[in-house]
Amino acid sequence: MPDTTVVKNALLQLDRLAAGSWHLFEPLLQEVHFDTGDYLAHSGRISTAIYFITSGIVRVFATNADKEVSLDFAFAGQFSTAYASFITQTPSAVSLQAITPVTGFAFYYDDLQALYRKDHQVERTGRLLAEYQYLRKYHRELSFLQYSAQERYLQLLNEHPQIVQQIPVKYIASYLGIEPESLSRIRKNLK
Amino acid sequence: MPDTTVVKNALLQLDRLAAGSWHLFEPLLQEVHFDTGDYLAHSGRISTAIYFITSGIVRVFATNADKEVSLDFAFAGQFSTAYASFITQTPSAVSLQAITPVTGFAFYYDDLQALYRKDHQVERTGRLLAEYQYLRKYHRELSFLQYSAQERYLQLLNEHPQIVQQIPVKYIASYLGIEPESLSRIRKNLK
């Protein structure tokens, strides 16, 4: 039996009252494993799972013509999903890919919806998760509107050092909305 | 007694099941009015209300050093709030300002939280509202990462024509992440 404690702790961090409904939630978790390069979600398809990562790194990205942009990264202890597709049940604009071997737990749309209906506390946890996802995007919006590329990089270094330390430069660059060459020059400038 | 039907319809659009809990929700609504230039929320202060706009236009913006950037606009029939501050109950990075005379309804943090606890269906509506707010920010993120200033303007023209038609150029420019001069040239180019 896999150890789901880490998932429980993550939910409690969203809402300490989540403990009361954990017994409903836990049986729905499916242990998953992905090799480097595997896709957890595909653009153009409807995403039916939210993943909780227990080891490895996942990248969320969108492809447009010949360009690819990174929107997010998930590490051990975090949730990762094509959230827009998951909540709307429409085809996703983004893909999720394991950039290292990844282990985690999946829970699925239909299960979660049933639980939302059944249990007020789970619904509450779902609301808090949605609010949390909102906050992440809101901070990014402020960052793009207010700061230069170099300032955004410094902010990233400060607030998400694990991204800078563990993710290839080309992905960090597109996450910041710039080209790898520009990020290389920014880093050189700061030394 | 003010006509709150428009608020009810907006909630039903989020979730048609919301009708069942409308009787809990309605008594909490407070009719509000703001003159042009009035603030509905101040940066640095904790935001305690969500507004539903019944007439007029609200602008959401952040000030940084001497620059001011617009994050959002709300028209009649829409909700408007310093959402990040509202859900975290921490000081807001953004302000809300009426850019025309505004009428609407307010409902307050404590009332809403009490209702979340009391009623599963309201909790559900709160989740759907949070998911909707997420989707708005996500689309904006994709827009910034994938498109040039001109493309973002064309997208705005296409998806939110009322913004282009009714909002001063200087605010639209900062919403797109560019200077008014640049937007002026983009528009000239397109003629």
Place this chain on the structure above:
DNA sequence: CGCCGAGTTGAACTGAATCAAGAAACGTGG
């Protein structure tokens, strides 16, 4: 050992910012 993708560096170019000035629109008071 040689290949290959990732990262860096250089040079030329470009989209957007900045600074400055003029034109148009707007509100206010006479």
Place this chain on the structure above:
DNA sequence: CCACGTTTCTTGATTCAGTTCAACTCGGCG
């Protein structure tokens, strides 16, 4: 309803941050 001052929008000239294209280095892996 017009005249005035103020703000907003536009246009032009210049500068600058970031892109593009190309060449070179480095480290991992067959």
